[in-house]
Amino acid sequence: MDKKSVLIVDDSSLARMMVRKIFATRFTEWTLIEAKDGEEALSLSDGSLHLALLDFNMPGMNGIELAEKLMVKHPSLAVYLVTANIQERMHQRAESMGIGFIKKPIAESKIADILQQVA
Amino acid sequence: MFCLSEMEEDALKEFFNMGLGMAAASLSQMVNNEVMLSLPQLKVVPYEEATKMLVANEEERLVAIRQNFTGELTGTALLIFPGAESLELVRTLLNEQMPLEVLMELEQETLQDVGNVVLNAFLESFTQMMSIQFEFEAAEFLKGSSHFLLDISSHLAAQKQALTADSSEDNERAFVLMMDFKTHDEEETQHTLGGFVVLLFSQYSMEILKRELKVILATL
Numbered sequence: 001m002d003k004k005s006v007l008i009v010d011d012s013s014l015a016r017m018m019v020r021k022i023f024a025t026r027f028t029e030w031t032l033i034e035a036k037d038g039e040e041a042l043s044l045s046d047g048s049l050h051l052a053l054l055d056f057n058m059p060g061m062n063g064i065e066l067a068e069k070l071m072v073k074h075p076s077l078a079v080y081l082v083t084a085n086i087q088e089r090m091h092q093r094a095e096s097m098g099i100g101f102i103k104k105p106i107a108e109s110k111i112a113d114i115l116q117q118v119a
Numbered sequence: 120m121f122c123l124s125e126m127e128e129d130a131l132k133e134f135f136n137m138g139l140g141m142a143a144a145s146l147s148q149m150v151n152n153e154v155m156l157s158l159p160q161l162k163v164v165p166y167e168e169a170t171k172m173l174v175a176n177e178e179e180r181l182v183a184i185r186q187n188f189t190g191e192l193t194g195t196a197l198l199i200f201p202g203a204e205s206l207e208l209v210r211t212l213l214n215e216q217m218p219l220e221v222l223m224e225l226e227q228e229t230l231q232d233v234g235n236v237v238l239n240a241f242l243e244s245f246t247q248m249m250s251i252q253f254e255f256e257a258a259e260f261l262k263g264s265s266h267f268l269l270d271i272s273s274h275l276a277a278q279k280q281a282l283t284a285d286s287s288e289d290n291e292r293a294f295v296l297m298m299d300f301k302t303h304d305e306e307e308t309q310h311t312l313g314g315f316v317v318l319l320f321s322q323y324s325m326e327i328l329k330r331e332l333k334v335i336l337a338t339l
Contacts, residue, residue: 011158012133013126017339057136057156084244085140087147087154104137105248 003031004118005048009041009066010055010082015104019053019082022108027115038066042073049074051118053102056083056090064090067099078118082106127332132159135296138245139316142237143300149233150211150312152302160297182226183261183268184234188242190253192327194320196238197268201313205230208312227260234258241316249331269319 006023010016016034023030033049035041038061041054052070056063067079081094084104094101102110123131136159143154182205184198200208206222209229217225235258242255261268301313320328 012129012136014130014133014336014339021339057140057158059158083140084137085143085156087144089147089153104140 002048003029004050005031005033006051006053007033007035007041007045007049007070008053009035009038009058009063011036011058012055015055015082015106019106019111022106022111026108027111030115037061038069041066042069045070045073049077051114052077052079053082053106054079056081056085064094064097064099067094067097071097078114080114123329123332126336127329128161130332130336131296131328132161134245134248135159135161135298135318137247138241138243139298139300141244142241142316145236145240146233146300149236150208150302152211154300154302157299179265181263181265181268182230183263184230184238185259185261186234186238186242187256187259188253189256190251192246192251192253192320193324194318196242197315197317197319198234198237199268199315199317200230202262204312204314208233208314211312231258231260234260238316245318248335250334251327251331269317 008016008019010019013036016036020032020034023032030051033044035044037058041052045052049070052067054063054066058066061069063081063083067081070077071079078100079098080100080102082102082104086101086103091101100114102114136156139156139159143156147154180202182200182202186196186198188194188196205226206219209222209226210217212229212233213222213225238258239255246253296318297315299313299315
């Protein structure tokens with residue numbers, strides 16, 4: 001069976017390392033694609049992609065702006081914003097676009113729940 | 120001289136980002152409006168430079184809520200508003216048109232409540248991945264110039280705990296983490312508000328923080 005791909009976009013190396021560690025120890029059947037901002041993410045997302053975990057507050061485009069572009073390229077992509085900053089209006093806007101939320105710091109159990117839904 | 124590796128600096132900015140994210144969510148609920156955050160800035164700088172980061176005009180009067188913390192990690196968190204903005208925040212929170220003199224009477228008490236909620240959310244989130252123990256002191260209301268607000272020696276002097284481990288060198292350099300924020304009102308029915316959150320540490324605390332970052336990074 002082909003490996004599934006997850007795109008992780010965060011300007012913080014620490015945040016990417018934390019997610020990478022979770023996938024490397026628990027969910028090894030997934031291939032990770034990492035990017036430090038929206039522009040890099042778009043340039044790396046031409047191939048098959050199943051899940052995107054996006055930071056909200058990044059240089060250049062924010063997580064929601066990036067999600068909009070990714071969802072045009074990959075209409076069936078599951079997208080989650082990974083942020084500690086979950087505000088009502090942001091939540092409503094993301095929800096209307098079909099984007100989920102994961103609270104930082106990211107927990108392994110939350111990733112497990114999401115992967116079950118994506119599988 | 121104290122310095123952080125690129126990775127340690129990145130980690131600290133991310134913790135700051137998470138802390139202020141939580142604080143912004145709390146503030147957003149209070150003002151019933153979206154709160155936009157800048158990217159975090161982190162600097163180890165002399166106080167003069169730190170004050171310039173805060174405002175272009177050094178003479179500008181600022182209002183701040185100070186939350187000192189003591190324990191393994193000792194420092195000061197400040198929620199800072201330009202003077203005029205603080206009254207607008209009070210007006211927004213109370214959601215009523217009030218005469219200026221009434222607003223001014225309520226300013227201190229209201230902003231202290233805001234500071235308590237916002238800075239507690241911030242500090243708890245900032246340190247949730249660390250094993251550092253510390254206690255918060257009561258939030259205080261301050262008015263003054265950026266120079267006054269960023270003078271860590273005055274904050275340390277105000278703390279209850281004696282800081283014998285700190286040296287006089289601490290008065291020369293501050294460890295400044297700073298993010299600015301503003302409310303965003305799509306319908307433009309409210310005045311938009313802006314301000315800063317600043318964390319100041321003594322050099323002794325900076326060393327403790329560095330040690331803690333090394334431990335966290337070693338687990339990844």
